[in-house]
Amino acid sequence: MRPSTGDVSYDTVVFDSDGVLVEPPARETQLGAARAAFRAVGVEDVAHEHLVDIVDGVTSDRLTALCADYDLEPTTFWAVRERHDERSQFEAFRAGDRSCYDDVAVVSELSQCCGVVSNNHHSTIEFVLEFFGLQSAFDTYYGRPKTIESLALKKPNPHYLERALSELGAEKDATLYIGDSETDIVAAERTGVDSAFVRRSHRRDAVLTATPTYEISDLTEIRPLISS
Incomplete structure (x- = not known):
């Protein structure tokens, strides 16, 4: 895991949804x-x-x-x-059985372009952003359509992450992807962007074979990783 040295400046930050922005489904x-x-x-x-x-x-x-x-x-x-x-x-x-994590408030403080890329349904991500009043915090979001064909495009396939970066006009060497699973880290690697693994309580004992650029315990820890 590479420590933050202050010489990396991210213009774009993209987040997974389940387990990162909102609690994962039971x-x-x-x-x-x-x-x-x-x-x-x-x-x-x-x-x-x-x-x-x-x-x-x-x-x-x-x-x-x-x-x-x-x-x-x-x-x-x-x-x-x-x-x-x-x-x-x-x-x-x-x-109220699933909620938004309190530390998601940090996203609204970021000056960077922000996006969401999830393996969940596109319509569910749309619901989440509207239900929790997060639309203004994100410049784009991608989930998958509810089709069999979309299964092959789920992470670790970088398809939707690359689409989001294209829409945002993001430079890969200035993009950070934040997730809570091995597939997130691999998708970031395949896309050519840095990654941060969020080790929340449901991932406390997770063993990764892919190596994230950073490992954090919650979203407040992204502040020192990002230089404005």
């Missing part, structure tokens, strides 16, 4: 949404490991195989699953 909520999606298409008895597969970064090939097991058309099932997953997240935010 695992049981995610599994429940997947279970509800199967029920909505007429499948009552679903193996637990198949629910786990759906929640834990399912690929298009694995989704096709799972749907074949239950005689489902993948595109139809995935559209239902995404609607249920999105709805479960909206309900959790509205009920």
Whole structure:
């Protein structure tokens, strides 16, 4: 991990959403949404490991195989699953079961261009920014569309991060990406930008094989990393 030496100046700061700006979804909520999606298409008895597969970064090939097991058309099932997953997240935010981290207030203090790039739905990121009054803090945001095709573009694929930087007119050597997962750090590496890993409570024991440029415990620690 490279320490801040004061000789790096960042003009652009991009953030992941879940686990960085807002609390991550509860695992049981995610599994429940997947279970509800199967029920909505007429499948009552679903193996637990198949629910786990759906929640834990399912690929298009694995989704096709799972749907074949239950005689489902993948595109139809995935559209239902995404609607249920999105709805479960909206309900959790509205009920106060998920919230915005207090230290997100630091983003509004930054003079740099700021963006959001997440593996979550684009519509969910839009909801989060509006629900917590964060629209003015960010110059752009990218999530993925609710399609099977978007699964291949999730981080660590740098696709959406590169799109955000292009929209912001950002220079890669003056960009910092902040995330809370291995995929965030790898996406930053593949994009050619510096990264900061946020070791919040849910990532306290995480072991990384990729090496972030910085490691921080919360977002207030980005201040000394950024030179104006």
